Amino acid sequence: MRWSWKIGRLWGVDVYVHATFFLLLAWVAIEHWSAARSAAAVVEGVAFILAIFGCVLLHELGHAAAARRYGIPTHDITLYPIGGVARLERMPDEPLQELWVAAAGPLVNVAIAAGLYVLLATLDQWTPVEQMGVARGAFLARLLIVNVLLVLFNLIPAFPMDGGRMLRAILALRMDYVRATHIAAGIGQGLALLFGFLGIFGNPMLIFIALFVWIGAGQEASMTQMKAALGGATARAAMVTNFSTISPDDSLTRALELILAGSQTDFPVVGPRGLEGILTRSDLLRAVAAGGPQTRVGDVMQREFDVVDPADMLEVAFAQLQHCACPALPVLEHGELIGLLTSENVGEFLMIQSALGAGPAGRPPSTDAKRIIY
Secondary structure, eight states: OTTEEEEEEETTEEEEEEHHHHHHHHHHHHHHHHHHOOHHHHHHHHHHHHHHHHHHHHHHHHHHHHHHHTTOOEEEEEEETTEEEEEESSOOSSHHHHHHHHHHHHHHHHHHHHHHHHHHHHTTOOOOGGGOOSSSSOHHHHHHHHHHHHHHHHTSSSTTSHHHHHHHHHHHTTSOHHHHHHHHHHHHHHHHHHHHHHHHHSOTHHHHHHHHHHHHHHHHHHHHHHHHHHTTOBHHHHOBOSOOOBOTTSBHHHHHHHHHHSSOOOEEEEETTEEEEEEOHHHHHHHHHHHOTTSBGGGTSBSOOOOBOTTSBHHHHHHHHHHHTOSEEEEEETTEEEEEEEHHHHHHHHHHHHHHTOOOSSOOOOOOEEEEEO
């Protein structure tokens, strides 16, 4: 993932940290140094942030563990300054399963808070509530408060928080999934308006939360509608069948001629052994600028690439297309290239389905799901 570094693997899930996370640590260190002019204060401040994100990571692992119980693997978890993202391969097929997967994260924070409370009570180090806060009080007591806040924040019934997904799962027990999503998204956007109104006259942070919720709710509704339209279709239905190929022995001039002659910008490279690579427009332009148009295609093509089968479900193939950030995926049937799958063609397929009114109203097919939890 761009601008992310792998920091480890826990319970079979790769854990990444985004580059901007280090900016947060630097800001915390500077703030504590400015306030106390003490290295100890800087260390404590950074350690507290790391402890918070340790709890966030456990929160995400809770989602991953619950999803694994239903046979759903988690691709990875990425930590950002605003929280964590657990990227599941797909969402559960049943509302009750989604309810448990969504609730698993907050339940982890409940367990952490309960454990800290027992530890503080056992050590007789409990601080009176009126003397506690996120920025003051004993380290463990402050961490307890943060976990309680994480639970309360994530239970807000609005996307993209867990509470929004839990609300949708409960509604989906009595109605179709798309309608449940739109109702939950509408409630979330109503809360966003309330937060924004209160933020104008009070805490400006509420305005940020309002924007976060409003955008998240809108995106969730749109994605659900799109998944519903893709339901039941295979990659064969949306693949491009009228396309050009080039040979690894061709010069880049041939690819440039094909680009000028039509709308295709990315080309499968087919040689004696079949499909040998992919030449993307970005690779083509870089190579032309560096070595000229007479450069051999085989010297600049991508030799490692993803492929899909025409019988693959379209929503899964589209998720694969998004995950690899590929401009096009070759469609192979029994090793033979029969088509290309592109985001543009999937978009055209969706518009045609919408015009025909062919999108099912039931629960959308499973696909890649990103969920921001803090």
